[in-house]
Amino acid sequence: MDRDRLYRADAIVLRRRNIGDADSIFTLFAADRGRFDAVARGVRKARSKMRGHLEPLTRVRVLVAKGRSLDILTQAETLEAYRPLRDDLDLGAEALYCAELVDRFTVEANGQHDVFDSFTRVLDALATGAPRHVVRSFELALMALSGFDLQLGACAHCGGSLPGESILLSAPAGGFVCMGCRGQSGGGRLVSRRCAAVLRFARDAPIETFGQVQVDEALARELRAALADVIHHVLDREPSSAQFIDDVRRAPAQLSP
Amino acid sequence: MLRVPEHEAAELASAILDVKQKIRFCSICLNITESDPCSFCRDESRDAGLICVVEQPLDIIALDRAAAFKGRYHVLHGCLNPLEGLGPDQIHVRELLTRVKEGQVREVIMATNPSLEGEATAMYVQRLLSPLGVRVTRLARGLPSGADLEYIDDVTLARALEGRQDL
Numbered sequence: 001m002d003r004d005r006l007y008r009a010d011a012i013v014l015r016r017r018n019i020g021d022a023d024s025i026f027t028l029f030a031a032d033r034g035r036f037d038a039v040a041r042g043v044r045k046a047r048s049k050m051r052g053h054l055e056p057l058t059r060v061r062v063l064v065a066k067g068r069s070l071d072i073l074t075q076a077e078t079l080e081a082y083r084p085l086r087d088d089l090d091l092g093a094e095a096l097y098c099a100e101l102v103d104r105f106t107v108e109a110n111g112q113h114d115v116f117d118s119f120t121r122v123l124d125a126l127a128t129g130a131p132r133h134v135v136r137s138f139e140l141a142l143m144a145l146s147g148f149d150l151q152l153g154a155c156a157h158c159g160g161s162l163p164g165e166s167i168l169l170s171a172p173a174g175g176f177v178c179m180g181c182r183g184q185s186g187g188g189r190l191v192s193r194r195c196a197a198v199l200r201f202a203r204d205a206p207i208e209t210f211g212q213v214q215v216d217e218a219l220a221r222e223l224r225a226a227l228a229d230v231i232h233h234v235l236d237r238e239p240s241s242a243q244f245i246d247d248v249r250r251a252p253a254q255l256s257p
Numbered sequence: 258m259l260r261v262p263e264h265e266a267a268e269l270a271s272a273i274l275d276v277k278q279k280i281r282f283c284s285i286c287l288n289i290t291e292s293d294p295c296s297f298c299r300d301e302s303r304d305a306g307l308i309c310v311v312e313q314p315l316d317i318i319a320l321d322r323a324a325a326f327k328g329r330y331h332v333l334h335g336c337l338n339p340l341e342g343l344g345p346d347q348i349h350v351r352e353l354l355t356r357v358k359e360g361q362v363r364e365v366i367m368a369t370n371p372s373l374e375g376e377a378t379a380m381y382v383q384r385l386l387s388p389l390g391v392r393v394t395r396l397a398r399g400l401p402s403g404a405d406l407e408y409i410d411d412v413t414l415a416r417a418l419e420g421r422q423d424l
Protein backbone atom coordinates (compact mmCIF):
# COMPACT_ATOMS: atom_id res chain seq x y z
CA MET A 1 0.00 0.00 0.00
CA ASP A 2 1.13 3.54 -0.77
CA ARG A 3 2.81 4.97 2.33
CA ASP A 4 1.41 8.45 1.79
CA ARG A 5 -2.04 7.06 1.95
CA LEU A 6 -1.52 5.58 5.42
CA TYR A 7 -1.36 7.33 8.75
CA ARG A 8 -0.96 6.16 12.32
CA ALA A 9 -2.75 7.76 15.25
CA ASP A 10 -3.14 7.30 18.99
CA ALA A 11 -6.78 8.05 19.59
CA ILE A 12 -9.73 7.56 21.89
CA VAL A 13 -12.85 5.96 20.45
CA LEU A 14 -15.76 8.35 20.98
CA ARG A 15 -18.62 6.54 19.30
CA ARG A 16 -19.65 3.77 16.95
CA ARG A 17 -22.41 3.46 14.37
CA ASN A 18 -23.08 0.08 12.80
CA ILE A 19 -23.65 -0.02 9.05
CA GLY A 20 -24.60 -3.00 6.94
CA ASP A 21 -24.12 -6.49 8.29
CA ALA A 22 -20.61 -6.35 9.62
CA ASP A 23 -19.12 -2.84 9.31
CA SER A 24 -18.98 0.04 11.77
CA ILE A 25 -18.09 3.70 11.41
CA PHE A 26 -16.07 4.98 14.35
CA THR A 27 -15.55 8.53 15.51
CA LEU A 28 -12.12 8.89 17.08
CA PHE A 29 -10.24 11.73 18.69
CA ALA A 30 -6.46 12.00 18.34
CA ALA A 31 -4.08 14.57 19.75
CA ASP A 32 -2.62 15.50 16.38
CA ARG A 33 -5.70 15.13 14.19
CA GLY A 34 -8.63 16.10 16.35
CA ARG A 35 -11.89 14.33 15.72
CA PHE A 36 -12.14 12.07 12.68
CA ASP A 37 -14.36 9.32 11.29
CA ALA A 38 -13.15 6.04 9.84
CA VAL A 39 -14.83 2.81 8.82
CA ALA A 40 -13.77 -0.66 9.96
CA ARG A 41 -14.85 -3.30 7.47
CA GLY A 42 -16.00 -6.63 8.88
CA VAL A 43 -15.31 -5.51 12.45
CA ARG A 44 -18.47 -7.14 13.82
CA LYS A 45 -17.53 -10.58 12.55
CA ALA A 46 -16.29 -13.09 15.12
CA ARG A 47 -12.88 -13.39 13.49
CA SER A 48 -12.18 -9.70 13.00
CA LYS A 49 -8.81 -8.86 14.52
CA MET A 50 -9.88 -5.29 15.27
CA ARG A 51 -13.01 -6.20 17.15
CA GLY A 52 -12.84 -5.39 20.85
CA HIS A 53 -10.06 -2.89 20.24
CA LEU A 54 -12.46 -0.29 18.91
CA GLU A 55 -14.99 -0.22 21.72
CA PRO A 56 -16.03 3.32 22.73
CA LEU A 57 -13.83 4.77 25.51
CA THR A 58 -10.80 2.73 24.45
CA ARG A 59 -7.46 4.47 23.90
CA VAL A 60 -6.16 2.80 20.80
CA ARG A 61 -3.30 2.92 18.28
CA VAL A 62 -4.75 2.75 14.79
CA LEU A 63 -3.40 2.50 11.28
CA VAL A 64 -5.69 4.26 8.84
CA ALA A 65 -5.79 4.27 5.05
CA LYS A 66 -7.07 7.41 3.38
CA GLY A 67 -10.20 6.63 1.43
CA ARG A 68 -11.97 8.65 -1.22
CA SER A 69 -14.95 9.53 0.94
CA LEU A 70 -14.21 7.84 4.26
CA ASP A 71 -10.90 6.74 5.77
CA ILE A 72 -10.48 3.03 6.49
CA LEU A 73 -9.20 1.49 9.71
CA THR A 74 -6.73 -1.26 8.85
CA GLN A 75 -5.22 -2.04 12.27
CA ALA A 76 -6.23 -1.30 15.85
CA GLU A 77 -4.38 -2.12 19.04
CA THR A 78 -5.61 -1.26 22.54
CA LEU A 79 -3.40 1.07 24.58
CA GLU A 80 -5.81 1.48 27.54
CA ALA A 81 -9.18 -0.24 27.84
CA TYR A 82 -10.39 1.71 30.94
CA ARG A 83 -11.90 -1.44 32.36
CA PRO A 84 -13.39 0.25 35.49
CA LEU A 85 -15.47 2.49 33.22
CA ARG A 86 -17.01 -0.61 31.61
CA ASP A 87 -17.73 -2.43 34.86
CA ASP A 88 -19.52 0.45 36.57
CA LEU A 89 -22.70 1.81 35.03
CA ASP A 90 -22.48 5.26 36.67
CA LEU A 91 -18.82 5.79 35.84
CA GLY A 92 -19.45 4.59 32.30
CA ALA A 93 -22.28 7.09 31.91
CA GLU A 94 -20.04 9.95 33.11
CA ALA A 95 -17.26 8.87 30.74
CA LEU A 96 -19.64 8.63 27.79
CA TYR A 97 -20.87 12.11 28.62
CA CYS A 98 -17.26 13.36 28.44
CA ALA A 99 -16.90 11.59 25.07
CA GLU A 100 -20.03 13.28 23.77
CA LEU A 101 -18.69 16.68 24.83
CA VAL A 102 -15.44 16.03 22.94
CA ASP A 103 -17.49 14.94 19.93
CA ARG A 104 -19.59 18.10 20.02
CA PHE A 105 -16.98 20.70 20.97
CA THR A 106 -14.17 19.66 18.65
CA VAL A 107 -13.68 19.57 14.90
CA GLU A 108 -11.99 17.27 12.40
CA ALA A 109 -8.37 17.45 11.31
CA ASN A 110 -7.05 19.94 13.80
CA GLY A 111 -4.14 19.48 16.23
CA GLN A 112 -5.67 19.48 19.69
CA HIS A 113 -3.12 18.16 22.17
CA ASP A 114 -4.59 20.07 25.10
CA VAL A 115 -8.07 18.64 24.58
CA PHE A 116 -6.62 15.14 24.24
CA ASP A 117 -4.63 15.65 27.43
CA SER A 118 -7.69 16.85 29.38
CA PHE A 119 -9.82 14.04 28.02
CA THR A 120 -7.34 11.28 28.92
CA ARG A 121 -6.85 12.82 32.35
CA VAL A 122 -10.55 12.88 33.19
CA LEU A 123 -10.91 9.26 32.00
CA ASP A 124 -7.84 8.27 34.03
CA ALA A 125 -9.25 10.06 37.08
CA LEU A 126 -12.69 8.41 36.79
CA ALA A 127 -11.10 5.00 36.19
CA THR A 128 -8.89 5.27 39.26
CA GLY A 129 -11.58 6.16 41.76
CA ALA A 130 -11.73 9.97 41.66
CA PRO A 131 -15.13 11.40 42.63
CA ARG A 132 -17.49 12.06 39.76
CA HIS A 133 -17.35 15.83 40.16
CA VAL A 134 -13.98 15.81 38.33
CA VAL A 135 -16.17 15.98 35.22
CA ARG A 136 -16.92 19.65 36.10
CA SER A 137 -13.23 20.41 35.85
CA PHE A 138 -13.17 18.73 32.44
CA GLU A 139 -16.20 20.70 31.24
CA LEU A 140 -14.52 23.98 32.17
CA ALA A 141 -11.22 22.98 30.56
CA LEU A 142 -12.89 21.82 27.35
CA MET A 143 -14.95 25.00 27.10
CA ALA A 144 -11.89 27.17 27.68
CA LEU A 145 -9.94 25.28 24.99
CA SER A 146 -12.88 25.72 22.62
CA GLY A 147 -13.06 29.48 23.07
CA PHE A 148 -15.66 29.61 25.84
CA ASP A 149 -13.48 30.49 28.79
CA LEU A 150 -15.90 31.59 31.50
CA GLN A 151 -15.22 34.85 33.32
CA LEU A 152 -15.45 33.72 36.95
CA GLY A 153 -13.21 36.22 38.75
CA ALA A 154 -15.13 39.43 38.17
CA CYS A 155 -18.32 40.62 36.48
CA ALA A 156 -18.21 39.48 32.84
CA HIS A 157 -20.02 42.68 31.88
CA CYS A 158 -18.37 45.55 33.80
CA GLY A 159 -15.37 43.86 35.40
CA GLY A 160 -16.61 44.87 38.86
CA SER A 161 -16.53 42.79 42.02
CA LEU A 162 -19.14 40.19 42.87
CA PRO A 163 -20.57 40.74 46.35
CA GLY A 164 -23.64 38.99 47.78
CA GLU A 165 -24.75 35.58 48.94
CA SER A 166 -25.67 34.42 45.47
CA ILE A 167 -24.14 35.28 42.12
CA LEU A 168 -25.68 35.14 38.66
CA LEU A 169 -23.93 32.76 36.27
CA SER A 170 -24.95 33.90 32.81
CA ALA A 171 -24.13 31.83 29.74
CA PRO A 172 -24.95 34.65 27.29
CA ALA A 173 -22.68 37.06 29.23
CA GLY A 174 -19.93 34.42 29.43
CA GLY A 175 -19.54 34.15 33.19
CA PHE A 176 -20.56 35.70 36.51
CA VAL A 177 -22.48 38.97 36.42
CA CYS A 178 -22.74 41.54 39.22
CA MET A 179 -26.00 42.79 40.68
CA GLY A 180 -25.90 46.02 38.67
CA CYS A 181 -25.42 44.30 35.33
CA ARG A 182 -28.08 41.60 35.75
CA GLY A 183 -30.48 43.48 33.50
CA GLN A 184 -28.11 43.30 30.52
CA SER A 185 -26.86 39.76 31.17
CA GLY A 186 -29.32 37.89 28.94
CA GLY A 187 -30.38 35.66 31.82
CA GLY A 188 -28.76 32.89 33.81
CA ARG A 189 -28.83 30.94 37.06
CA LEU A 190 -28.17 32.11 40.58
CA VAL A 191 -25.48 30.07 42.30
CA SER A 192 -24.33 30.09 45.91
CA ARG A 193 -21.04 31.74 46.92
CA ARG A 194 -19.79 28.28 47.82
CA CYS A 195 -20.60 27.00 44.31
CA ALA A 196 -18.93 30.05 42.75
CA ALA A 197 -15.74 29.51 44.72
CA VAL A 198 -15.60 25.82 43.80
CA LEU A 199 -16.18 26.60 40.12
CA ARG A 200 -13.21 28.99 40.18
CA PHE A 201 -11.05 26.33 41.78
CA ALA A 202 -12.28 23.68 39.33
CA ARG A 203 -11.24 25.86 36.41
CA ASP A 204 -7.82 26.81 37.78
CA ALA A 205 -6.66 23.57 39.43
CA PRO A 206 -5.51 20.41 37.62
CA ILE A 207 -8.25 17.76 37.30
CA GLU A 208 -6.40 15.46 39.72
CA THR A 209 -6.23 18.18 42.38
CA PHE A 210 -9.89 19.04 41.99
CA GLY A 211 -10.63 15.34 42.52
CA GLN A 212 -9.25 15.64 46.04
CA VAL A 213 -11.72 18.36 47.01
CA GLN A 214 -14.58 17.16 49.19
CA VAL A 215 -17.91 18.00 47.56
CA ASP A 216 -21.19 17.05 49.22
CA GLU A 217 -24.21 15.82 47.29
CA ALA A 218 -26.05 19.16 47.26
CA LEU A 219 -23.01 21.09 46.05
CA ALA A 220 -22.25 18.45 43.40
CA ARG A 221 -25.80 18.87 42.08
CA GLU A 222 -25.49 22.66 42.05
CA LEU A 223 -22.16 22.58 40.21
CA ARG A 224 -23.53 20.19 37.64
CA ALA A 225 -26.69 22.20 37.02
CA ALA A 226 -24.76 25.48 36.73
CA LEU A 227 -22.44 24.16 34.02
CA ALA A 228 -25.22 22.20 32.30
CA ASP A 229 -26.95 25.54 31.63
CA VAL A 230 -23.82 27.00 30.09
CA ILE A 231 -23.12 23.94 27.96
CA HIS A 232 -26.72 23.85 26.79
CA HIS A 233 -26.39 27.50 25.75
CA VAL A 234 -23.08 27.00 23.94
CA LEU A 235 -24.11 23.81 22.12
CA ASP A 236 -27.68 24.98 21.64
CA ARG A 237 -28.88 21.62 23.00
CA GLU A 238 -28.49 19.32 25.95
CA PRO A 239 -25.99 16.51 25.34
CA SER A 240 -28.08 13.32 25.10
CA SER A 241 -25.81 11.41 27.46
CA ALA A 242 -26.51 13.94 30.25
CA GLN A 243 -30.02 12.49 30.49
CA PHE A 244 -28.49 9.01 30.55
CA ILE A 245 -26.54 9.80 33.73
CA ASP A 246 -29.86 10.52 35.46
CA ASP A 247 -31.61 7.55 33.85
CA VAL A 248 -29.16 5.02 35.24
CA ARG A 249 -29.09 6.66 38.67
CA ARG A 250 -32.88 6.55 38.88
CA ALA A 251 -33.25 3.01 37.50
CA PRO A 252 -34.70 1.30 40.61
CA ALA A 253 -37.16 4.16 41.16
CA GLN A 254 -38.68 3.49 37.72
CA LEU A 255 -40.42 0.50 39.27
CA SER A 256 -43.20 2.74 40.49
CA PRO A 257 -45.59 3.45 37.58
CA MET B 258 -31.59 -4.02 -12.22
CA LEU B 259 -33.53 -7.23 -12.04
CA ARG B 260 -35.49 -8.00 -15.23
CA VAL B 261 -38.72 -9.89 -14.59
CA PRO B 262 -41.86 -10.28 -16.68
CA GLU B 263 -44.71 -8.00 -15.63
CA HIS B 264 -47.00 -10.68 -14.18
CA GLU B 265 -44.12 -12.04 -12.11
CA ALA B 266 -43.31 -8.60 -10.86
CA ALA B 267 -46.90 -8.16 -9.71
CA GLU B 268 -46.76 -11.50 -7.96
CA LEU B 269 -43.50 -10.60 -6.28
CA ALA B 270 -44.89 -7.26 -5.18
CA SER B 271 -47.95 -8.86 -3.62
CA ALA B 272 -45.78 -11.45 -1.87
CA ILE B 273 -43.64 -8.72 -0.34
CA LEU B 274 -46.74 -6.77 0.64
CA ASP B 275 -48.17 -9.92 2.19
CA VAL B 276 -45.08 -10.41 4.31
CA LYS B 277 -45.25 -6.82 5.48
CA GLN B 278 -48.86 -7.13 6.47
CA LYS B 279 -48.44 -10.41 8.31
CA ILE B 280 -45.33 -9.61 10.30
CA ARG B 281 -45.86 -8.01 13.68
CA PHE B 282 -44.31 -7.87 17.13
CA CYS B 283 -45.26 -10.55 19.64
CA SER B 284 -47.32 -8.83 22.34
CA ILE B 285 -45.44 -10.73 25.06
CA CYS B 286 -41.77 -10.91 24.04
CA LEU B 287 -41.63 -8.45 21.08
CA ASN B 288 -40.12 -11.02 18.79
CA ILE B 289 -41.02 -10.65 15.12
CA THR B 290 -43.81 -13.06 14.34
CA GLU B 291 -46.65 -13.82 11.94
CA SER B 292 -48.98 -14.98 14.71
CA ASP B 293 -49.37 -13.34 18.08
CA PRO B 294 -48.22 -14.62 20.58
CA CYS B 295 -45.16 -15.99 18.83
CA SER B 296 -44.28 -19.69 18.70
CA PHE B 297 -41.84 -19.35 21.64
CA CYS B 298 -44.44 -17.73 23.87
CA ARG B 299 -47.11 -20.28 22.89
CA ASP B 300 -44.88 -23.30 23.53
CA GLU B 301 -46.03 -24.70 26.90
CA SER B 302 -42.96 -26.95 27.14
CA ARG B 303 -40.81 -23.84 27.49
CA ASP B 304 -40.11 -22.62 31.03
CA ALA B 305 -41.96 -19.32 31.56
CA GLY B 306 -39.88 -18.66 34.68
CA LEU B 307 -36.73 -18.18 32.65
CA ILE B 308 -36.39 -15.21 30.29
CA CYS B 309 -33.43 -14.66 28.00
CA VAL B 310 -33.09 -10.99 26.98
CA VAL B 311 -31.59 -10.19 23.57
CA GLU B 312 -31.03 -7.06 21.52
CA GLN B 313 -32.43 -8.26 18.18
CA PRO B 314 -34.81 -10.96 16.88
CA LEU B 315 -31.92 -12.53 14.92
CA ASP B 316 -30.16 -13.17 18.23
CA ILE B 317 -33.01 -15.51 19.22
CA ILE B 318 -32.41 -17.59 16.12
CA ALA B 319 -28.70 -17.81 16.91
CA LEU B 320 -29.29 -18.70 20.57
CA ASP B 321 -32.04 -21.20 19.89
CA ARG B 322 -29.97 -22.99 17.28
CA ALA B 323 -26.88 -23.14 19.43
CA ALA B 324 -27.86 -23.39 23.03
CA ALA B 325 -30.76 -25.81 23.47
CA PHE B 326 -32.34 -23.14 25.64
CA LYS B 327 -35.77 -24.12 26.97
CA GLY B 328 -36.98 -20.83 28.45
CA ARG B 329 -38.68 -17.81 26.94
CA TYR B 330 -37.23 -14.73 25.26
CA HIS B 331 -37.51 -10.96 25.35
CA VAL B 332 -36.36 -8.69 22.53
CA LEU B 333 -35.23 -5.17 23.45
CA HIS B 334 -34.87 -4.05 19.82
CA GLY B 335 -31.62 -2.27 20.54
CA CYS B 336 -29.36 -1.45 23.43
CA LEU B 337 -28.66 1.63 25.51
CA ASN B 338 -26.51 4.01 23.48
CA PRO B 339 -26.62 7.49 24.99
CA LEU B 340 -24.53 9.15 22.28
CA GLU B 341 -27.02 8.01 19.67
CA GLY B 342 -29.88 9.18 21.86
CA LEU B 343 -30.99 5.67 22.83
CA GLY B 344 -32.06 5.66 26.48
CA PRO B 345 -34.31 3.29 28.47
CA ASP B 346 -37.44 4.71 26.83
CA GLN B 347 -36.16 3.98 23.33
CA ILE B 348 -35.69 0.24 23.89
CA HIS B 349 -38.33 -2.22 25.11
CA VAL B 350 -37.22 -2.50 28.70
CA ARG B 351 -40.51 -1.44 30.28
CA GLU B 352 -42.28 -4.45 28.76
CA LEU B 353 -39.66 -6.69 30.39
CA LEU B 354 -40.28 -5.00 33.73
CA THR B 355 -44.02 -5.67 33.34
CA ARG B 356 -43.39 -9.36 32.62
CA VAL B 357 -41.16 -9.73 35.68
CA LYS B 358 -43.62 -7.87 37.92
CA GLU B 359 -46.28 -10.43 37.08
CA GLY B 360 -44.32 -12.69 39.41
CA GLN B 361 -43.74 -15.94 37.50
CA VAL B 362 -40.19 -15.13 36.45
CA ARG B 363 -37.36 -16.67 38.51
CA GLU B 364 -34.40 -15.71 36.37
CA VAL B 365 -33.57 -13.16 33.69
CA ILE B 366 -30.55 -13.99 31.54
CA MET B 367 -28.97 -10.97 29.89
CA ALA B 368 -27.76 -12.01 26.44
CA THR B 369 -27.04 -8.56 25.08
CA ASN B 370 -23.90 -8.19 22.94
CA PRO B 371 -20.55 -8.13 24.76
CA SER B 372 -19.99 -4.53 23.66
CA LEU B 373 -19.82 -1.41 25.84
CA GLU B 374 -23.46 -0.67 25.00
CA GLY B 375 -24.58 -4.28 25.54
CA GLU B 376 -22.81 -4.46 28.91
CA ALA B 377 -24.33 -1.14 29.98
CA THR B 378 -27.77 -2.44 29.01
CA ALA B 379 -27.24 -5.60 31.07
CA MET B 380 -26.12 -3.60 34.11
CA TYR B 381 -29.05 -1.23 33.71
CA VAL B 382 -31.60 -4.07 33.59
CA GLN B 383 -29.95 -5.69 36.60
CA ARG B 384 -30.30 -2.43 38.51
CA LEU B 385 -33.89 -2.02 37.35
CA LEU B 386 -34.96 -5.53 38.38
CA SER B 387 -32.93 -6.01 41.56
CA PRO B 388 -35.64 -4.64 43.93
CA LEU B 389 -38.01 -7.33 42.63
CA GLY B 390 -35.81 -10.12 43.96
CA VAL B 391 -35.49 -11.85 40.60
CA ARG B 392 -32.17 -13.48 39.76
CA VAL B 393 -30.41 -11.63 36.93
CA THR B 394 -27.58 -13.45 35.16
CA ARG B 395 -25.24 -12.55 32.31
CA LEU B 396 -23.80 -14.71 29.56
CA ALA B 397 -20.29 -15.71 30.60
CA ARG B 398 -17.38 -13.54 29.51
CA GLY B 399 -14.97 -15.00 27.08
CA LEU B 400 -16.92 -13.82 24.09
CA PRO B 401 -14.81 -11.37 22.12
CA SER B 402 -15.59 -7.81 23.11
CA GLY B 403 -17.36 -5.51 20.64
CA ALA B 404 -19.00 -8.27 18.63
CA ASP B 405 -22.51 -8.88 17.40
CA LEU B 406 -24.06 -11.96 18.94
CA GLU B 407 -25.24 -13.03 15.51
CA TYR B 408 -21.66 -13.75 14.43
CA ILE B 409 -20.45 -15.80 17.38
CA ASP B 410 -19.96 -19.49 16.57
CA ASP B 411 -22.43 -21.97 18.08
CA VAL B 412 -20.00 -23.69 20.46
CA THR B 413 -18.86 -20.41 21.98
CA LEU B 414 -22.43 -19.30 22.35
CA ALA B 415 -23.55 -22.54 24.03
CA ARG B 416 -20.62 -22.41 26.46
CA ALA B 417 -21.36 -18.81 27.23
CA LEU B 418 -24.90 -19.73 28.20
CA GLU B 419 -23.73 -22.64 30.39
CA GLY B 420 -21.23 -20.40 32.15
CA ARG B 421 -23.62 -17.57 33.02
CA GLN B 422 -23.03 -15.70 36.26
CA ASP B 423 -24.88 -13.43 38.67
CA LEU B 424 -24.51 -9.74 37.94
Ligand SMILES: [Zn+2]
Nearest residue numbers: 155158178181
Ligand atom coordinates in the same frame (compact mmCIF):
# COMPACT_ATOMS: atom_id res chain seq x y z
ZN1 LIG C 1 -21.19 44.24 36.37
Ligand SMILES: [Zn+2]
Nearest residue numbers: 283286295298
Ligand atom coordinates in the same frame (compact mmCIF):
# COMPACT_ATOMS: atom_id res chain seq x y z
ZN1 LIG D 1 -43.28 -14.02 21.97
